[in-house]
Amino acid sequence: MIRVGIVGFGFMGRTHYKCWKGLDGVDVAAVCDVNPNIEEDTKKAVGNIGDTQDTVDFGSLELYTDFEKMLAEAKLDAISITLPTYLHADCSIKALSAGIHVMCEKPMALTDEDCQRMIDAAKRSGKVLQIGHCVRFWPEYAKAKEIVESGQYGRVIAATFQRLGAAPMWSADNWFLDEQRSGGMALDLHIHDTDYVQYLFGVPKAVCSFAAKGPGGALAHIVTQYLYDDDRVITAEGGWAMTPAFGFEMSFNIALEKATLVYDLTRDPAFRVCPAEGAAFTPEVEASDGWCLQIAHFAKAIRGEELKPITTLADSMNSVRIVAAEKESAKKGQKVSIR
Numbered sequence: 093m094i095r096v097g098i099v100g101f102g103f104m105g106r107t108h109y110k111c112w113k114g115l116d117g118v119d120v121a122a123v124c125d126v127n128p129n130i131e132e133d134t135k136k137a138v139g140n141i142g143d144t145q146d147t148v149d150f151g152s153l154e155l156y157t158d159f160e161k162m163l164a165e166a167k168l169d170a171i172s173i174t175l176p177t178y179l180h181a182d183c184s185i186k187a188l189s190a191g192i193h194v195m196c197e198k199p200m201a202l203t204d205e206d207c208q209r210m211i212d213a214a215k216r217s218g219k220v221l222q223i224g225h226c227v228r229f230w231p232e233y234a235k236a237k238e239i240v241e242s243g244q245y246g247r248v249i250a251a252t253f254q255r256l257g258a259a260p261m262w263s264a265d266n267w268f269l270d271e272q273r274s275g276g277m278a279l280d281l282h283i284h285d286t287d288y289v290q291y292l293f294g295v296p297k298a299v300c301s302f303a304a305k306g307p308g309g310a311l312a313h314i315v316t317q318y319l320y321d322d323d324r325v326i327t328a329e330g331g332w333a334m335t336p337a338f339g340f341e342m343s344f345n346i347a348l349e350k351a352t353l354v355y356d357l358t359r360d361p362a363f364r365v366c367p368a369e370g371a372a373f374t375p376e377v378e379a380s381d382g383w384c385l386q387i388a389h390f391a392k393a394i395r396g397e398e399l400k401p402i403t404t405l406a407d408s409m410n411s412v413r414i415v416a417a418e419k420e421s422a423k424k425g426q427k428v429s430i431r
C-alpha cells in the first residue's frame with residue numbers, strides 16, 4: 093500500500109485526490125492546506141477543465157495546516173505537491189529530504205536555478221520526483237505523438253498549439269495573477285504547449301515570441317514560433333485574455349505530408365485524423381485524462397516498474413528555460429537562442 097499525502101488542496105490538489113483514489117494499492121492518508129476552512133471551501137470549488145467537486149471523504153483523511161508537521165507525522169511514502177508555484181522547489185526538496193517520493197505540479201519552479209536544486213535533491217534522496225506535465229499523458233496528445241513518430245503520414249510540415257481561456261480567478265488570494273508567485277500566464281498556462289512542443293520536436297534552437305499585455309500590465313497573450321534547423325513552422329499560442337463566456341480551449345493542428353491531425357476540446361468529435369485520401373476518423377485513445385494517467389505512471393515508477401520515460405526532470409527544467417526565453421523574446425522584440 094502506498095501511503096499518499098497531498099499538500100495544497102485547491103483545484104489541482106482535489107484533482108490529484110480524485111486520481112489517487114482511482115488507483116489500487118493506494119491509501120490517500122493526509123491532506124495539508126493552510127486554509128483552515130478547506131473542508132467547506134472544497135464544496136464550492138471550480139477549475140479550468142471539468143470540475144473537481146467529486147466528494148472528498150474528509151472523514152478518512154488526517155488534516156494538517158502545517159506542511160512540516162505533515163512530513164514529520166503522517167508516515168508518507170509519496171506526496172502530491174499541488175501548491176502555488178513559488179512553493180514547489182522548497183517543498184519538493186523538503187519532502188525528498190524526508191525520504192518521500194514527490195509528484196509536483198507544473199511548472200517545475202519559477203527559475204532554472206530552483207529546478208536544478210530540485211534535481212539535485214532528487215538525486216541525493218534516491219526518491220522519484222516527477223513534474224506534472226500532464227499534456228504528455230493527455231490521451232489525444234499521446235496518440236498524436238505516436239502517430240507523428242510512426243512516420244506513416246510522412247514528416248511534419250507545420251504544427252500549431254493553442255491554450256486559451258480567461259485568467260484563473262479561483263485561487264483564494266489570486267496568487268495566479270502575481271508574476272512573482274506564478275511566473276504569469278506564460279509560465280503557468282502556455283508552458284503546457286511549450287513542453288509538448290519540446291516533447292514532439294526537441295528543444296528548439298531559438299524562439300521568437302510576440303505578446304500582449306492585459307489591463308494590469310501583465311502578459312496576457314503570447315504567440316511563439318519555435319525555430320529548428322529546418323523549415324517546419326511550429327507555433328503555440330496561449331492566453332488568459334479571453335472573456336469568461338469563452339470557456340477554455342486547448343487545441344492543435346498538426347500538418348503532416350499525408351494527414352492533418354486536429355484536436356479541439358471544444359468540438360465534437362474533439363480529435364480527428366484527416367488523411368490525404370479517405371474520410372477523417374477519430375482514433376481510439378485511452379479513456380482517462382492526462383492528470384490521472386500521469387499519477388498512475390508515477391505510482392508505477394515508485395513501485396520500481398520499468399517504464400518508458402515520458403517526462404524527465406531535464407525536460408521539465410528545459411520547459412521553464414524555454415518559457416523564460418519566450419518572455420525575453422517578447423520583451424526585446426527579437427529572436428532569443430536557447431542556451
Ligand SMILES: NC(=O)c1ccc[n+]([C@@H]2O[C@H](COP(=O)([O-])OP(=O)(O)OC[C@H]3O[C@@H](n4cnc5c(N)ncnc54)[C@H](O)[C@@H]3O)[C@@H](O)[C@H]2O)c1
Nearest residue numbers: 100101102103104105125126127174175176177197198263
Ligand atoms: N496541470 C494542470 O492542468 C494545472 C491546472 C491548474 C493549476 N496547475 C498548477 O497546480 C499548482 C496549484 O494550482 P491550483 O489551481 O491548485 O491553485 P489553488 O490556488 O486552487 O490551490 C492552491 C492551494 O494551496 C494552498 N496553500 C497555499 N500555501 C500553502 C502552504 N504554505 N501550505 C499548505 N497549503 C498551502 C492554498 O490554500 C490553496 O488551497 C500550480 O503550480 C499551478 O500552476 C496545474
